Amino acid sequence: MKPHIALLAMLCMVLAAIPALGDLAPGYDNGPINGTVDAWTINFGYVVSDTFVQSSSSSVTAVDFGVWEFPGDVMQTVDFSISATENGTGVGGTRNVTDTFISTNQYGYNIDKISFNTGGVPLSAGTYWLNLYNAVVPSGDPVYWDENSGPSSASESSVGTIPSEAFTVHMSGTTPEPSSIMLFGSGILGLAGLLRRKLF
Numbered sequence: 001m002k003p004h005i006a007l008l009a010m011l012c013m014v015l016a017a018i019p020a021l022g023d024l025a026p027g028y029d030n031g032p033i034n035g036t037v038d039a040w041t042i043n044f045g046y047v048v049s050d051t052f053v054q055s056s057s058s059s060v061t062a063v064d065f066g067v068w069e070f071p072g073d074v075m076q077t078v079d080f081s082i083s084a085t086e087n088g089t090g091v092g093g094t095r096n097v098t099d100t101f102i103s104t105n106q107y108g109y110n111i112d113k114i115s116f117n118t119g120g121v122p123l124s125a126g127t128y129w130l131n132l133y134n135a136v137v138p139s140g141d142p143v144y145w146d147e148n149s150g151p152s153s154a155s156e157s158s159v160g161t162i163p164s165e166a167f168t169v170h171m172s173g174t175t176p177e178p179s180s181i182m183l184f185g186s187g188i189l190g191l192a193g194l195l196r197r198k199l200f
Contacts, residue, residue, distance in 0.1 A: 033066030039144030
């Protein structure tokens with residue numbers, strides 16, 4: 001085989017394996033925290049749900065979302081579930097959160113980013129609902145999930161359909177198939193061997 005044809009064949013093998021390796025860190029981002037339009041109560045018995053798409057089988061490891069809080073409030077915990085239906089029960093529980101102040105909006109509310117680890121929720125590919133409720137701040141004040149009018153569908157337990165909310169779902173990496181790893185590795189080794197032969 002001529003060297004340039006062998007080089008082209010090995011390059012094609014390497015490129016064929018790249019899509020499988022590119023799916024190592026999937027996630028879902030429903031858009032940025034807005035903080036200026038509206039927000040929905042996630043305590044006092046209300047449940048707010050929003051959809052996200054899981055593109056492949058992996059585990060949800062963490063969630064970030066935007067909230068409106070009264071000045072001086074710092075969220076301590078929130079209940080969450082991931083389910084196949086809105087306002088549904090599913091895998092979840094109560095989680096301690098990290099509350100990071102971002103700004104104060106035109107209505108005088110603090111706009112904060114809330115982050116928590118899920119403990120790992122394994123999911124297959126599909127559409128799911130992230131449900132948030134029972135948010136706790138020491139003062140007992142209401143806490144509101146920030147509305148950002150992103151691409152998803154959202155629901156509030158007492159009123160039904162609402163505009164979507166600001167959140168990001170972080171997912172663990174998926175493991176590429178062994179055949180993809182072998183294809184990628186053989187392409188790299190073949191390319192290295194060809195270059196070695198040409199240089200020496």
